[in-house]
Each structure stands twice: as structure tokens, then as C-alpha cells.
Amino acid sequence: MPVPQFRDKTRPPLGREAGALPTSQLGAAATVTGILDTDGELTVHGSVLGRINAERLVLSERGTVEGDVVAKDVHIGGRLNGRVFALNVTLEPSADVSGRIFHNTVTVARGARFEGRMPWRPTSYFEALDQLPETQP
Amino acid sequence: MTMFNRTDKAGETASAPQPAPSTPVEVKRPQAYAQPIPAAPTPPSVSVISKALKITGQLESTEDIQIEGEVDGDVRAISVGIGPNAKIKGTVRGEQVQLSGAVEGKIEAKKVVLTRTARMSGDVIHQDITIESGAFIDGHCRPEFGKSEVKSAPHKPVIAASNG
Numbered sequence: 001m002p003v004p005q006f007r008d009k010t011r012p013p014l015g016r017e018a019g020a021l022p023t024s025q026l027g028a029a030a031t032v033t034g035i036l037d038t039d040g041e042l043t044v045h046g047s048v049l050g051r052i053n054a055e056r057l058v059l060s061e062r063g064t065v066e067g068d069v070v071a072k073d074v075h076i077g078g079r080l081n082g083r084v085f086a087l088n089v090t091l092e093p094s095a096d097v098s099g100r101i102f103h104n105t106v107t108v109a110r111g112a113r114f115e116g117r118m119p120w121r122p123t124s125y126f127e128a129l130d131q132l133p134e135t136q137p
Numbered sequence: 138m139t140m141f142n143r144t145d146k147a148g149e150t151a152s153a154p155q156p157a158p159s160t161p162v163e164v165k166r167p168q169a170y171a172q173p174i175p176a177a178p179t180p181p182s183v184s185v186i187s188k189a190l191k192i193t194g195q196l197e198s199t200e201d202i203q204i205e206g207e208v209d210g211d212v213r214a215i216s217v218g219i220g221p222n223a224k225i226k227g228t229v230r231g232e233q234v235q236l237s238g239a240v241e242g243k244i245e246a247k248k249v250v251l252t253r254t255a256r257m258s259g260d261v262i263h264q265d266i267t268i269e270s271g272a273f274i275d276g277h278c279r280p281e282f283g284k285s286e287v288k289s290a291p292h293k294p295v296i297a298a299s300n301g
Contacts, residue, residue, distance in 0.1 A: 027184040027200050034194010034210055040187060050194055 021055060028062050044078070057086075061094045070129065076112075087126050184214075188222055204238070217246070221254045236272075247282055 022040035026032060030046035041056040047064040056073040059065055063078035070085045077092035082099045089103040093111035101118045104126065108114060182200035186192065190206040198214040205220035213230040223238035234246040239256040249263040253271030261274070264282040268274070 022187040022189040023185070024187040024190040024206070025181065025183070025185045027182040027198060027202075029182045029200040030184040030196065030198035030202065030214075032192060032194060032196050034192060034196075036190065036192055038187065038190035038206075040189040042190065045181060046184070046198070 026063075059095075061092075072126070085126065085129055087123065186223075188220075245282060 022038070023043065024038055024040065025043045026036075026046045026048065028045040032046070032048045032050065034050045035053070036042060036048060036051070037053045039055060041058070042052065042054040043058040043060060044052075044063040044065060045060045046062075047066075049066045051067050052065065052069045052071070054069075054071045056075075057069055057071045058075045059078045059080060061077045065078070065080045066082060068083045068085070069080070072086060073088045073090075074084055074086040075090045075092065076084075076095040076097055078094065079096045080099065081097075084097075084099070084101045084103070086102070087104045089101050089106045091097060091106075091108045091112035091114060093109040095109070095112040095114070097113065098115040100116050101114075102121050102125075103118060104121060104123055106118055182198075184196075184198055184200070184202045186196075186202065186204040186206045186208065188205045191209070192207070193209045195210050196202065196208060196212045196214075200214065201216040201218070202212065202214040203218040203220070204212070204223045204225065206223060208223075208225045208227065211227040211230070212225060215231055216233040217229055217231040217235070219225060219229070219234070219236045219238045219240065221237045225238070225240045226242055228243040228245065229236075229240060230245045232246060233248045233250075234244050235250040235252070236244065236255040236257060237252040238254070239258075241258045243259045243262070244257065245262045247263070248265045248267075249261055250267045251257060251261075251269060251272040251274065253269040255269075255272040255274075257272070257274045257276060259276045261276065261278045262282050263278065263280055266278060266280075
């Protein structure tokens with residue numbers, strides 16, 4: 001079965017194939033400078049300086065991301081500085097986020113730190129999100 | 138009369154508990170903040186780049202990395218495993234590199250293993266190399282790992298990088 005291209009419109013929505021998502025993991029000792037582009041799930045225990053495109057991103061308690069994130073589902077338990085574009089965003093109690101979270105649904109756990117703005121966007125906004133909008137920093 | 142008495146009594150009993158709230162009552166608050174924080178499990182140090190992941194840029198780790206996807210840039214780790222469908226464009230550095238996929242660039246490692254599905258386009262700088270039958274190499278194999286500046290100046294990675 002060919003690997004579907006990133007953000008292929010013909011692909012079934014996330015929930016139907018959630019179990020089959022190829023999972024990548026960035027260990028606690030790992031650092032990436034650049035762009036991470038995946039069709040599946042990505043768990044970050046280490047640090048990323050750059051951009052992340054994924055179906056589902058899990059930023060663990062020790063994880064750090066400096067840059068923009070585009071995904072369908074984002075779970076943030078660590079530190080993030082930048083913009084998030086995701087349908088569903090969850091901030092865990094250990095989250096420390098500053099920046100903007102463009103979302104359709106958002107959950108913020110008690111204890112999570114967030115500084116910035118959380119603009120709501122309709123679902124269509126995320127479906128049409130092929131290029132990152134150039135918002136003001 | 139009995140009915141009135143009853144209602145009076147009922148009224149008395151109903152009004153009787155009323156003063157109770159005015160007496161100081163200890164309010165029980167949820168003590169969530171006082172609960173011991175469960176010890177966070179140590180996060181895994183091994184990195185796995187799945188076949189659906191493409192990295193454009195640098196990937197560095199002080200532990201092991203297993204790559205099944207695509208990397209357009211340099212990779213540095215202790216032990217780097219490159220799977221059969223992986224593609225790397227750039228320099229791979231490590232103590233140990235096992236290549237089953239494709240590398241276009243350079244490998245600098247103490248111990249290099251090229252399996253039969255390996256495709257290596259570029260130089261291999263090693264101290265100890267294993268090449269299985271079927272491996273493809275287009276480049277030089279130089280047993281110079283450790284003789285270069287990589288080992289002599291471990292505290293100056295910037296200089297080492299500029300020399301390499």
C-alpha cells in the first residue's frame with residue numbers, strides 16, 4: 001500500500017485510521033533543527049527548533065518545540081513557543097505554551113500555562129490549510 | 138389539635154437545624170494540589186523516525202536513532218540505524234552506523250555496517266567496516282575515523298564542523 005502524501009484530501013479522516021498511523025518518536029536526547037513532516041503520529045520528548053507538520057503531535061512533559069505546528073490533533077505537555085494550527089488542541093497540566101493556538105476545539109487542563117491568543121477557526125479553515133498563513137509574530 | 142401540634146412540631150424540627158450552618162464548619166476543599174505528583178516515567182531516549190516522517194534539517198541526539206523515513210540534512214547520534222526504505226541526503230555521524238537504506242552524502246563513524254540492501258553514494262570514513270554482499274557503494278572508504286579533527290577537538294564542535 002503506498003504511503004499517502006502529506007495532507008492528502010482523499011484520505012479518510014483521522015479517527016478511522018488512528019490505529020494504523022505510523023508513529024515516530026523523538027527521544028529525550030534528540031534535537032531537530034528544521035522541518036519535521038509526517039503523515040502519522042509524532043511524539044516529541046526532545047527538542048525541535050523549526051516546524052512540525054503531522055497528523056497528530058504529542059509533546060511530552062520534557063519536550064520542547066520552538067516554532068510552528070500544523071496538525072489535526074495536538075497534545076501539549078511540554079514547552080512550546082510558537083504557533084499551533086490544529087483542529088483539536090489539548091493542553092496538559094504540565095504544558096507551558098506561549099504564542100497562538102488556532103483551533104477548532106481546545107481543552108486546557110488546570111495547571112497549564114498559556115500566554116498568548118487562542119483564535120477559533122471553523123473546520124474548513126484547517127482543511128484548506130496547505131500553506132502556513134503569514135500572521136504577525 | 139393533634140394535627141396542629143404535629144405541624145408545630147414539624148415546624149420546630151425543621152427550624153431547629155437552621156442555626157447549624159452559622160456555627161463554624163470546616164469546609165473541605167479538594168486537596169488536589171497536595172497530592173504527591175506521580176513520578177514521571179523517564180522519557181525514552183531512543184528516537185524513531187518512521188517511514189512517514191521526513192526531516193529537513195539537522196537531527197542530533199546523544200543517544201540512538203533509528204531512521205526508516207527520509208532525512209534531508211545531517212544526522213548525528215551515538216548509534217544510527219538506517220532502515221531499508223530510509224533515504225538520507227547529508228552526513229551521518231556516529232559511533233556506530235548500520236546502513237540498510239540509501240545515503241547520499243557521507244558517513245563518519247567508528248563502526249560502519251553496510252547490509253546487502255545498502256546504497257551508499259559518497260565517502261565512508263570509518264575505523265571498522267563491514268560490507269555485506271549486495272551492498273552498493275559509490276565513493277571512497279577511508280579508515281580515517283578518529284584521526285581527523287572529530288576526535289581531537291571534542292570540545293570545539295563548531296571548529297570541527299567547519300573543518301569537515
